Amino acid sequence: MTISLPTRDKPAKADFPTIQKSPLEVMELIQSDEHALTNLFYAESGWAPFFWKGTDCTAPFRALYIAESLGLLQKDEGGRTKDIPITDITAAVNRWLMDRGQNPVAETTIYGNLKTAAMYVHTALGLSIVPIKKTMTVRLTDQKQNAANLEKYFAVAEKQLSRILNELRVAESHNWDTQHFLASVEEKTKLRISPAPSSN
Numbered sequence: 001m002t003i004s005l006p007t008r009d010k011p012a013k014a015d016f017p018t019i020q021k022s023p024l025e026v027m028e029l030i031q032s033d034e035h036a037l038t039n040l041f042y043a044e045s046g047w048a049p050f051f052w053k054g055t056d057c058t059a060p061f062r063a064l065y066i067a068e069s070l071g072l073l074q075k076d077e078g079g080r081t082k083d084i085p086i087t088d089i090t091a092a093v094n095r096w097l098m099d100r101g102q103n104p105v106a107e108t109t110i111y112g113n114l115k116t117a118a119m120y121v122h123t124a125l126g127l128s129i130v131p132i133k134k135t136m137t138v139r140l141t142d143q144k145q146n147a148a149n150l151e152k153y154f155a156v157a158e159k160q161l162s163r164i165l166n167e168l169r170v171a172e173s174h175n176w177d178t179q180h181f182l183a184s185v186e187e188k189t190k191l192r193i194s195p196a197p198s199s200n
Contacts, residue, residue: 016123017046038065060116083137
């Protein structure tokens with residue numbers, strides 16, 4: 001007999017709690033505590049199921065803690081955050097694992113752990129940690145990196161945005177309703193799209 005199990009159309013969204021700290025408060029903590037990020041999660045009871053596996057940190061927070069130990073939150077003389085080699089994080093994680101009689105893991109595993117940690121940090125605190133597969137490094141996004149990222153992403157999206165604008169103008173000229181579509185886009189992306197007032 002074949003048993004039919006329940007399914008759903010879309011994956012369930014993980015409900016990660018936010019941490020009630022303003023960006024300014026977090027940046028002040030970062031300047032005085034090399035483990036500011038992991039300590040914020042450690043102190044937040046709502047994150048305990050994601051932070052702990054038994055009596056040890058989960059793999060994403062273990063990787064984040066070690067990245068912090070290697071200087072993830074520090075800035076150079078020019079005020080830029082550092083690129084931390086994932087090779088170094090992997091070596092430290094593997095020393096910790098082997099000291100406990102566990103098998104070592106690959107760099108790609110640590111890269112995946114850091115991507116998960118980056119998602120946690122962004123969800124809870126609104127900060128951006130970027131594991132970069134091409135260089136196998138990870139960094140905390142600073143103002144210059146943020147500006148470069150915005151420029152890069154807008155350059156990629158510019159052609160599509162122009163097409164969207166053209167279609168919106170066609171709809172506007174025919175007095176066709178686009179509000180339901182624009183509301184849906186805003187809900188999904190948190191971006192509000194509307195054509196700028198015509199210069200004519």
